[in-house]
Amino acid sequence: MTPPQARRRAVQTNFLAFLAALFLLAGCSTPPPGNSFAEQTWDHQPDIRLLVGEIRVDKQYIDQAPYPHAELQAPRTPSQALENWARRRLVAAGSGGRAVLTITDGRIVQSDLPEDKGTLSFFSSQRAHKFDGRLAARLSIENASGVRVGQVEAVATRYVSIGSGVTLNEREELLFQLVEEMVASLDQEMEKQVRLHLGPYTVP
Template sequence: MASLRRLLTILSLLMTTALLGCVAPPPNPVYPEITFQHLNPLYLNVGEIKIVDEFTPPLKHPHVEHELPVSIDQSVRNWVRDRLRTTGNSGAVATITIKDASAVEQGLEKDSGLKGLITKNQSELYVFHLLVELKITEISGSSAFVTAEATRTKSVPEGITLNQREKTYFTQVESLMRAFDQEMEKSIRTFMGAYLR
């Protein structure tokens, strides 16, 4: 009887182990594109809109642009697609130049000694920066330009998971793009009113 009980216990443990081995890790979240389709487009009296990307990600620490689930420069391209429209004036061209679209990681000092052992420190600070220029050039040679700049910073605690870090990246890029959109629209309306239709 005792040996039967022991056999049942071993079988039960084996089945539990097998079942636990079948549990899949949680799936990696998929983040949507950052778009601006919900906002009214800005109609510029130009015949063409061009995008020039002058920022090249270094692809090495401390830069983390290549780790972002949604890139900053692609989000700028989405902004141009969703917010700017031409009115057909073939004598003028609008050029959007991405000057900077960086995301940089900075290590933070941690508490040492006993305090460091019992305290969960903020371990990294992320700085997201975007600088974009919009220039309208006419055949006559006259031109107008505005710039829009946005920065967001966020620190994260030590021991953060990869999924939590990616979520932080996404929310900060989303916030950065919202700030950029507001700044660029304000600049266009203030300094390029003559080109708005």
């Protein structure tokens, strides 16, 4: 073998060794950390103070996993987020009776969107799935004898389309935002209904 051929062979061998090292490092690398999601806070909002001795949450809606339900894919399900809202926003400011927040809906339903068959679709992030969320709750006031003396309801809906090219972390972030927006919308509607129809059972 002539010296130039030997040099070429050495360069090829070193290059292959370099590629092997890259593959090895890629296989041993630590995957990117997952998202960390803080609980939604309501410190900027005044408490909804009710003239009752206790507040209870009745989770009537049960989170579901089978397709097309997707609420369990979110970092925090709509019903879990609404339970957190009740703990932070509703305050028992009376001496008797109780308020019951009944969560009647907390679904996120996934549907497939039509595939974009354009020539660049392989290289771009297309809208692959649509997630429709619906959150509904009923707030009831019961006197000390357990008789219902007042009731209001609120509903919030939102949707998001998620492309097929997004990462798992990006998908979680989008579903997290979907849930937060639904709870924020329901908060506004529930407070409005309480002020309109449960005035005698609130503390200004």
